[in-house]
Amino acid sequence: MVERNISRRTVLKTTAAGGAAAAAGCLGGDDGREYVRPMDVDLDDVEPENEINMWNWFYDFRDWTVEEFSAEYGIENSSSTGYSSAAEWYSRLEAGNHAIDHVGSTGNYTVRSVENDFFEPLPVDQFEGWEALPDFLQETMHDYAGKDGEVYAMPQSLLLYPTLTYNEDHFSSPPDSWGVLWDEEYAGDICMWDEAQYPCQIAALYTDQDPFDPDDLDEIQEVLEQQIDLNETLWDEYNHARGLFVNEDVVVGPLLDGQTYLARFEDEAPINYTIPEEGGLYQLDDMAIPTDCPNPRAATLLMDWVTQPDNLKNIFHESGYPPAIDHDDFEELYAEDLEEGTITEEEIEFFRWGELEDRLMFAEPLGDDLLQTYDQIWTEVKN
Numbered sequence: 001m002v003e004r005n006i007s008r009r010t011v012l013k014t015t016a017a018g019g020a021a022a023a024a025g026c027l028g029g030d031d032g033r034e035y036v037r038p039m040d041v042d043l044d045d046v047e048p049e050n051e052i053n054m055w056n057w058f059y060d061f062r063d064w065t066v067e068e069f070s071a072e073y074g075i076e077n078s079s080s081t082g083y084s085s086a087a088e089w090y091s092r093l094e095a096g097n098h099a100i101d102h103v104g105s106t107g108n109y110t111v112r113s114v115e116n117d118f119f120e121p122l123p124v125d126q127f128e129g130w131e132a133l134p135d136f137l138q139e140t141m142h143d144y145a146g147k148d149g150e151v152y153a154m155p156q157s158l159l160l161y162p163t164l165t166y167n168e169d170h171f172s173s174p175p176d177s178w179g180v181l182w183d184e185e186y187a188g189d190i191c192m193w194d195e196a197q198y199p200c201q202i203a204a205l206y207t208d209q210d211p212f213d214p215d216d217l218d219e220i221q222e223v224l225e226q227q228i229d230l231n232e233t234l235w236d237e238y239n240h241a242r243g244l245f246v247n248e249d250v251v252v253g254p255l256l257d258g259q260t261y262l263a264r265f266e267d268e269a270p271i272n273y274t275i276p277e278e279g280g281l282y283q284l285d286d287m288a289i290p291t292d293c294p295n296p297r298a299a300t301l302l303m304d305w306v307t308q309p310d311n312l313k314n315i316f317h318e319s320g321y322p323p324a325i326d327h328d329d330f331e332e333l334y335a336e337d338l339e340e341g342t343i344t345e346e347e348i349e350f351f352r353w354g355e356l357e358d359r360l361m362f363a364e365p366l367g368d369d370l371l372q373t374y375d376q377i378w379t380e381v382k383n
Contacts, residue, residue: 038120038289038300039150048298051077055089056104056287058157060318065306072305075298093118093290101299102306104156106285108365110145114152119288120296121150122303129154129307134326137284140362145286153286154307155324157315160353161283161363162198162254163273165263170251174274178206180252182223187230191244191253194234196378197366198254199224205278212364217373224381234382245271258321261350266320275356281363284324309333317342322351 052075056062059082070078081100083089086109092098093113105113113119124130130138130151137155145153166175170189181190181202192199201211203220214220232250235241242259244250246269255273263271287306289299305311312323313333325333330348337343353360366374 036296038296038303039123041123041297041300043123043126043301043304046297046301048073048075048301049295050075050298051295052101052298052302053079053081053099053294054102054302055081055083055100056102057083057086058104058285058315058319058321061315062104064314064318065302065311068311069302069305073298073301089290090118093292096292098290098292099294100290101293101295102302103288103290104285105153105288107283107363110153110286110288111365113288113290114145114147118291119152120291120293121147121152122154122289123300124151124154127154127304127307129304129309129312129325132309132325132329137324140284141286144362144364145288153288154303156285156287156307156312157319157321158324159283159285159321160257160273160275160360161281162193162202163257163260163280164276165245165253165255165260165271165273167245167248167251168270168272174272175252176274176277178202178276178278181254182206182227182230184230186252188232189251190231191241191250192227192231192234193241193254194236196375197371199227199381200374200377201281202254203227205276205280208278211281212366212370217377221377221381224377228381242267245269257351261347262320264350265347275359277359279359279361280356282360283363285321316351327352 052066052070054062054066056065062080062082066078066080069075086105089098089100089103090109090113092100110119133141133155141151141153141155145151164175164178164180180186181192200220203223204211204214207216207219207223209215209220231253233244235244238256238259241255242263244253245255245263246267257273260271260273263269287303289296289303293299309323309325309329310333312325315321315323317337330352331338334343334348338345338348
């Protein structure tokens with residue numbers, strides 16, 4: 001694992017407009033009890049409110065979670081809401097009176113929410129799921145979703161983002177360099193992600209630069225200008241990208257491990273992924289409790305419940321992405337599923353990073369200045 005120190009100052013260009021919200025605390029439910037902050041909830045002696053409102057973009061996993069959790073704890077009033085962009089719930093938190101107890105977040109939205117006091121600190125020492133996290137993930141959460149020694153989010157799913165995905169019928173072994181995207185042998189059989197950050201970061205890795213702090217932006221633009229005409233197409237939607245590989249419109253290009261999984265195991269295409277020797281990135285989706293949540297006891301209990309490995313593992317069954325737990329524990333965690341045939345050894349092995357872990361670094365959220373620079377470079381390359 002490539003170590004990096006995450007500086008939140010490189011991300012934030014916002015004001016502390018949300019500070020007043022945290023000072024006010026959560027509103028509490030309608031059952032007449034005094035409000036209690038999640039940090040003050042004793043999970044060994046808690047009676048949850050009779051309501052829970054969960055927002056998450058893993059739709060099937062979200063619905064499964066709300067149904068199972070509500071049934072186990074006798075919660076009669078529950079709702080689950082999906083969204084296509086985190087901006088939908090973030091704007092509600094900015095405005096106040098959001099009525100959200102538990103929300104799925106990621107990247108810049110998590111960092112900004114922590115800094116603006118839109119999220120509550122969590123009693124992670126009481127969470128079974130926290131104890132199950134590998135050390136590198138605990139450290140990541142402290143660095144990325146922490147403040148003043150407290151942790152404000154729990155990891156939900158680990159993602160390789162992007163992978164170098166390839167067709168095994170066209171490669172006798174996994175390509176070992178991002179340079180394959182510049183190989184004229186594959187001209188017309190390559191795709192590129194049409195979101196400025198990712199082609200620029202791939203180009204940075206290809207040219208042996210830090211994708212979070214590149215030292216030669218001209219070189220990044222130059223190599224992308226060399227690469228752009230080799231692509232069959234650019235993609236900006238995940239299902240479209242997967243279809244390009246399944247239909248053999250392309251044989252190599254950036255994708256995600258989850259979409260590569262679907263192509264391989266659901267579409268039954270000869271598709272796999274690797275992380276090149278120059279390195280790659282991993283990201284995570286996380287979960288948090290918003291400040292001013294209406295049901296803080298239920299929200300805290302839900303956070304503990306959903307992040308327990310025996311429950312979090314179902315994100316794989318419901319949404320096709322691996323849970324944020326130690327990959328070495330997968331076989332034990334899914335032992336019953338293996339016996340029942342609802343998961344295979346090949347599927348478990350697919351999501352194990354193994355030796356690729358040494359090539360990965362956490363995809364820390366980029367600062368606004370670098371995002372704008374990457375956007376300018378990519379726009380000029382395409383034009």
